[in-house]
Amino acid sequence: MLLLANNEAWPGFETSVQMLRDGAVSLDAMVAGIGMVEKEVKVRSVGYGGWPNMLGEMEFDAGVMDGNTREVGSVGAVPRTLAVAALAHQVMKRLPHVMLTGEGAQRFASEIGFAEDKVLFEDSRRVWGERLQQELTPQQLAKFPNIDLAPLSRTITDPERVRDTTVFLSADARRGIHAATSTSGWAWKYPGRLGDSPIPGAGFYADSRYGAAACTHTGEMTMRCATARTVVLAMKLGRSLSDAVALAVEELAELDTGFLAGVVIHAVDAEQNHEVVNFRCEGEVRYWLWKDSMPAPVLRTAKRVTRK
Numbered sequence: 684m685l686l687l688a689n690n691e692a693w694p695g696f697e698t699s700v701q702m703l704r705d706g707a708v709s710l711d712a713m714v715a716g717i718g719m720v721e722k723e724v725k726v727r728s729v730g731y732g733g734w735p736n737m738l739g740e741m742e743f744d745a746g747v748m749d750g751n752t753r754e755v756g757s758v759g760a761v762p763r764t765l766a767v768a769a770l771a772h773q774v775m776k777r778l779p780h781v782m783l784t785g786e787g788a789q790r791f792a793s794e795i796g797f798a799e800d801k802v803l804f805e806d807s808r809r810v811w812g813e814r815l816q817q818e819l820t821p822q823q824l825a826k827f828p829n830i831d832l833a834p835l836s837r838t839i840t841d842p843e844r845v846r847d848t849t850v851f852l853s854a855d856a857r858r859g860i861h862a863a864t865s866t867s868g869w870a871w872k873y874p875g876r877l878g879d880s881p882i883p884g885a886g887f888y889a890d891s892r893y894g895a896a897a898c899t900h901t902g903e904m905t906m907r908c909a910t911a912r913t914v915v916l917a918m919k920l921g922r923s924l925s926d927a928v929a930l931a932v933e934e935l936a937e938l939d940t941g942f943l944a945g946v947v948i949h950a951v952d953a954e955q956n957h958e959v960v961n962f963r964c965e966g967e968v969r970y971w972l973w974k975d976s977m978p979a980p981v982l983r984t985a986k987r988v989t990r991k
């Protein structure tokens with residue numbers, strides 16, 4: 684049994700480990716752990732602690748994938764519910780659909796008894812307001828929000844303020860291999876922007892026969908390369924885990940137009956090997972690992988890879 688998650692998972696990782704030890708269904712254990720991350724205000728990239736879009740509104744994205752069945756549930760741009768990984772899980776379980784967004788996702792949340800939460804943390808509102816004051820002209824400020832936001836998206840949108848999403852992967856010979864993600868997306872994103880975290884194949888993918896992958900940081904790159912799917916498909920075609928991840932990195936490195944920045948790929952295979960690589964992200968990137976042979980989870984540093 685193995686559980687892998689990125690650094691932001693700290694508020695919930697132990698809970699997921701304990702549930703897995705107690706025999707829980709893997710996705711239930713990961714969604715419960717992510718639920719604790721979503722509530723933790725100290726995590727500044729997921730749930731309540733995250734940053735709003737350009738209009739100062741929160742929009743949450745999440746996805747889950749059951750690698751045994753390849754069923755997926757995902758939600759995007761959810762405005763008033765924090766527990767979006769759990770919501771994505773319910774989309775998978777209850778609907779004939781894979782993905783719900785915006786008010787439709789909110790409606791579904793209410794129908795199945797999820798609370799409408801207070802979602803905008805006071806400090807995030809303050810920083811957002813200060814940023815607007817800095818970046819907008821007095822004329823734009825006077826008219827805000829009735830101004831064109833698109834020209835601002837090159838200057839004000841701040842992918843670097845968001846250090847991560849949270850991603851969890853679990854691999855178990857009996858229970859299979861599964862993936863779950865949750866994020867508030869890029870700080871000051873254009874309203875309605877979806878990143879890769881709710882997009883199966885880009886931000887996450889799992890197939891219990893081969894492995895799973897999940898990405899953090901620049902969704903605008905992993906969506907163009909279908910990075911998570913590339914890793915799993917390469918394993919299906921016979922590549923080792925590290926060669927599969929290397930192929931996905933090569934594809935990211937081939938991009939030379941559009942928004943380019945860092946990506947972290949987290950991946951596991953069916954033999955319970957794991958690989959976490961940092962492609963072009965500044966600073967040290969850490970991740971959590973637990974195997975049932977370990978007394979407690981450990982925090983490790985991702986391998987830095989460079990191309991071109």
Ligand code: ASP
Nearest residue numbers: 847848868878899900902
């Ligand atoms: N990948 C996420 C997104 O593009 C953000 C992040 O992980 O930093 O929304």
